[in-house]
Amino acid sequence: MPELPEVETTRxxxxxxxxxxxxARLTVYDPRLRWPVPADLSERVKGRTIDAIDRRSKYLLxxxxxxxxxxxxxxxxxxxxxxxxxxxxxxxxxxxxxxxGALLRYHDPRRFGAMLWLPAAKESHALLADLGPEPxxxxxxxxxxxxxxxxxxxxxxxxxxxxxxxVGVGNIYASEALFRAKxxxxxxxxxxxxxxxAKLVAAVREVLDDxxxxxxxxxxxxxxxxxxxxxxxxxxxxxxxxxxxxxxxRTPIKMxxxxxxxxxxxxxxxx
Ligand SMILES: [Zn+2]
Numbered sequence: 340m341p342e343l344p345e346v347e348t349t350r351x352x353x354x355x356x357x358x359x360x361x362x363a364r365l366t367v368y369d370p371r372l373r374w375p376v377p378a379d380l381s382e383r384v385k386g387r388t389i390d391a392i393d394r395r396s397k398y399l400l401x402x403x404x405x406x407x408x409x410x411x412x413x414x415x416x417x418x419x420x421x422x423x424x425x426x427x428x429x430x431x432x433x434x435x436x437x438x439x440g441a442l443l444r445y446h447d448p449r450r451f452g453a454m455l456w457l458p459a460a461k462e463s464h465a466l467l468a469d470l471g472p473e474p475x476x477x478x479x480x481x482x483x484x485x486x487x488x489x490x491x492x493x494x495x496x497x498x499x500x501x502x503x504x505x506v507g508v509g510n511i512y513a514s515e516a517l518f519r520a521k522x523x524x525x526x527x528x529x530x531x532x533x534x535x536x537a538k539l540v541a542a543v544r545e546v547l548d549d550x551x552x553x554x555x556x557x558x559x560x561x562x563x564x565x566x567x568x569x570x571x572x573x574x575x576x577x578x579x580x581x582x583x584x585x586x587x588x589r590t591p592i593k594m595x596x597x598x599x600x601x602x603x604x605x606x607x608x609x610x
């Protein structure tokens with residue numbers, strides 16, 4: 340599933356090829372994504388210039404003047420730029436042709452992604468309304484986390500994965516960040532001290548930053564090349580390593596279910 344680092348990598352990969360270009364034509368081959376692609380989307384974007392691409396959580400926001408084209412990749416969505424487009428493959432659902440001949444192509448086998456229109460008049464879309472701060476924002480700090488979590492008895496890992504607390508920290512990144520901060524994933528959120536929350540904030544940024552940097556090494560995958568890029572190449576300390584020795588202390592890594600997800604931790608390093 341594309342997580343924040345993959346979406347940010349896509350944004351950085353695609354941006355230089357589309358910013359400042361005009362949309363010549365948007366063609367929807369299959370509107371049946373998580374929500375139907377609006378029937379009038381082609382008409383609305385035609386002739387508009389892409390001024391910027393922003394990211395909020397895992398949403399890509401194409402800024403067309405005051406209006407926004409919102410894109411989400413769901414479970415299996417991806418976006419590529421082609422300068423010499425190959426024939427359409429199965430699951431290529433939307434093509435956006437740019438004035439200079441480049442093509443942005445949205446591919447999504449499972450169709451849980453989204454492509455929606457946010458007119459300027461509608462300041463905040465329901466999808467974006469309840470989102471917590473971005474992990475790299477100054478607003479996401481130990482003081483904020485402490486205030487937000489002080490009455491929450493849920494496990495710290497589940498709190499960290501709650502997009503109302505902070506956006507973009509998926510299962511892998513939550514496990515890895517808690518390892519780096521030496522916090523056991525099952526610790527009640529309100530029992531983690533401010534000092535440790537400060538470590539956790541730093542750890543969250545580190546793991547996401549690492550993943551974006553690794554994604555960056557596959558940036559070319561977003562242009563003219565098939566195949567899925569991976570932030571996954573980044574070296575996990577705990578995730579998926581049940582029974583293997585901790586990379587720090589050699590204690591076997593443990594796995595435990597939390598909610599519907601697997602949590603991995605080192606019983607010696609994480610207290
Ligand atoms: Zn360890």
